[in-house]
Amino acid sequence: MTVTLTVLRQASPDDAPYRQTILFETDDMQMTVASMLQKINADPACTDTEGRAVTPIRWECSCLQKKCGACAMRINGRPRLACDALLSEFRRGRILLEPLRKFPVVADLTVDRSILMQNLMRMQIWFAEDAEPDEAVRGLTYDASRCLQCGCCLEVCPNFCADGKFYGMAGLLPAARLLTALPESQKEAMQQAYRKHLYEGCGKSLACHDICPAGIPVDRLLVNANAAAVWKRRPRRRREKPDE
Numbered sequence: 001m002t003v004t005l006t007v008l009r010q011a012s013p014d015d016a017p018y019r020q021t022i023l024f025e026t027d028d029m030q031m032t033v034a035s036m037l038q039k040i041n042a043d044p045a046c047t048d049t050e051g052r053a054v055t056p057i058r059w060e061c062s063c064l065q066k067k068c069g070a071c072a073m074r075i076n077g078r079p080r081l082a083c084d085a086l087l088s089e090f091r092r093g094r095i096l097l098e099p100l101r102k103f104p105v106v107a108d109l110t111v112d113r114s115i116l117m118q119n120l121m122r123m124q125i126w127f128a129e130d131a132e133p134d135e136a137v138r139g140l141t142y143d144a145s146r147c148l149q150c151g152c153c154l155e156v157c158p159n160f161c162a163d164g165k166f167y168g169m170a171g172l173l174p175a176a177r178l179l180t181a182l183p184e185s186q187k188e189a190m191q192q193a194y195r196k197h198l199y200e201g202c203g204k205s206l207a208c209h210d211i212c213p214a215g216i217p218v219d220r221l222l223v224n225a226n227a228a229a230v231w232k233r234r235p236r237r238r239r240e241k242p243d244e
């Protein structure tokens with residue numbers, strides 16, 4: 001099979017972006033987009049459809065197992081993890097890779113997502129003292145902790161921009177996790193930060209719901225975090241299935 005791969009390339013933030021198309025030959029259509037990028041970068045003789053040498057394509061990865069979120073990029077227009085996208089998924093073998101658009105491009109498919117950590121630090125999302133998760137809502141706590149900070153949800157969120165005061169679902173989930181564990185006496189600062197940076201900006205469209213590569217039930221976490229931070233109610237207990 002021949003995969004027609006087009007990559008939006010940009011040598012540095014100051015350079016103009018351009019598209020480069022490569023014909024990638026493989027017998028293994030169960031290969032991931034991440035593996036394809038690795039193979040292309042490992043081939044010093046790789047050329048594009050115009051005969052130009054293909055310099056190493058800059059992209060990020062770490063786990064290659066859908067665990068770290070580093071390889072998030074736009075694949076045929078949809079934010080996804082490159083290590084979770086099989087070549088066989090793409091009709092006629094045509095794949096377009098672009099960097100996430102909500103963050104500054106560093107080079108090629110690598111973007112600067114440091115704003116995510118800065119936002120968490122601004123909200124002071126950490127435990128100042130020992131805290132015990134509320135056992136009654138351990139399912140919610142666990143789901144919130146599965147966030148990869150990949151940024152895919154922010155890409156489709158109509159209300160998030162990197163320099164805005166609304167921090168999006170990537171900020172909401174760590175806050176939701178803290179709200180299930182902080183003792184009542186220590187919740188006030190987190191509730192205030194939540195209202196300012198999360199509740200007030202979220203349109204509740206749930207565009208972020210189906211895009212999350214970790215499959216986190218963001219709708220349930222949103223409802224419970226709003227209840228805890230805005231309406232000052234205890235989070236609702238997750239209904240456990242009989243075999244859970």
Ligand code: SF4
Nearest residue numbers: 157202203205206208
């Ligand atoms: S519900 Fe809508 S506005 Fe809120 S974080 Fe998700 S996509 Fe953004």
Ligand code: SF4
Nearest residue numbers: 147148150151153212
């Ligand atoms: S909520 Fe999902 S899509 Fe958003 S940053 Fe976390 S893992 Fe990524």
Ligand code: FES
Nearest residue numbers: 062064068069083
């Ligand atoms: S490399 Fe870690 S999620 Fe893809």
